[in-house]
Amino acid sequence: MISSIQFKNTNIDVLRLDAMNLPVGGNKFYKLKYNIAEALEMNFPSLITFGGAFSNHVCAVALAGKLNNLKTIGVIRGEDDTNNPTLNFCREQGMFLHFMSREDYKNKYDENFIDACINKFGDIYLLPEGGTNALALKGTSEILTGIDIQYDHIICAVGTGGTLAGIISTPDLRSKVTGISVLKGDTNLSEKVSSLLDVENENWEINYNYHLGGYAKYNTELMEFILQFEKTYSILLDPVYTGKVFYAIFDMIDKKQIAPDQKILAIHTGGLQGWAGWKYRYNK
Numbered sequence: 275m276i277s278s279i280q281f282k283n284t285n286i287d288v289l290r291l292d293a294m295n296l297p298v299g300g301n302k303f304y305k306l307k308y309n310i311a312e313a314l315e316m317n318f319p320s321l322i323t324f325g326g327a328f329s330n331h332v333c334a335v336a337l338a339g340k341l342n343n344l345k346t347i348g349v350i351r352g353e354d355d356t357n358n359p360t361l362n363f364c365r366e367q368g369m370f371l372h373f374m375s376r377e378d379y380k381n382k383y384d385e386n387f388i389d390a391c392i393n394k395f396g397d398i399y400l401l402p403e404g405g406t407n408a409l410a411l412k413g414t415s416e417i418l419t420g421i422d423i424q425y426d427h428i429i430c431a432v433g434t435g436g437t438l439a440g441i442i443s444t445p446d447l448r449s450k451v452t453g454i455s456v457l458k459g460d461t462n463l464s465e466k467v468s469s470l471l472d473v474e475n476e477n478w479e480i481n482y483n484y485h486l487g488g489y490a491k492y493n494t495e496l497m498e499f500i501l502q503f504e505k506t507y508s509i510l511l512d513p514v515y516t517g518k519v520f521y522a523i524f525d526m527i528d529k530k531q532i533a534p535d536q537k538i539l540a541i542h543t544g545g546l547q548g549w550a551g552w553k554y555r556y557n558k
């Protein structure tokens with residue numbers, strides 16, 4: 275589903291992964307699709323994954339596990355908080371949550387820990403933090419399936435880069451692809467994305483100018499932008515990813531870094547579940 279919006283004489287097509295009624299929200303559906311298929315095919319009883327206490331990825335794994343009758347284990351950075359709506363959503367899906375101190379979390383993939391989990395839960399299919407791996411890429415390279423890809427410019431959010439890498443891997447793509455990084459200081463991202471790709475496509479870049487202070491950080495300008503955007507276009511953006519993406523696109527149009535005659539496709543990767551956690555976290 276595509277919504278067309280106008281900003282200063284520039285048309286932007288928005289691919290609405292947020293509004294497509296996917297069983298698991300937004301880009302996470304594509305990232306998990308082939309991983310879940312593999313776990314089922316290989317008869318793994320459980321999935322294990324890792325993330326922060328407000329992670330869209332951990333939520334998506336909890337939900338996907340429930341829908342596919344797989345047990346799920348979420349290894350969460352930091353302490354439990356029984357009022358955190360994100361964690362409670364995961365628990366409601368039947369996810370077992372294991373909390374790790376920030377120090378221990380740095381070694382979360384440690385063999386001893388994973389072995390202990392296998393002892394406790396049986397064989398576990400491991401999804402890395404953020405969910406980006408080769409099978410995720412196979413899924414995200416289907417995001418543009420069925421869409422006329424005659425765009426000059428395709429723009430999406432970048433967290434771990436699995437979604438961007440999938441878009442870049444779309445067969446016969448000739449558009450310039452730009453990823454907007456929502457993280458501060460992770461300047462290795464371009465290398466990570468390059469290493470994931472198995473196609474020859476150099477027509478892409480990551481823009482690091484719009485993290486607005488860092489991952490899940492915000493300022494009042496961003497919040498006002500998101501409110502105004504919803505009023506004007508009736509499209510709700512999320513505060514962590516897509517808010518920053520559209521803020522970036524509008525700013526690049528303002529600064530004439532994107533010419534008005536360019537055909538633009540922006541991907542709304544979803545993430546709206548993040549609002550509950552965001553409001554709780556920042557007490558709004």
Ligand SMILES: *Cc1c(COP(=O)(O)O)cnc(C)c1O
Pocket residue numbers: 300301330331404406431432433434435436437438512515516543544545546
């Ligand atoms: C997880 C997420 C992303 C980031 O995807 P990556 O593949 O990790 O880069 C982007 N947008 C939304 C809404 C997300 O939830």
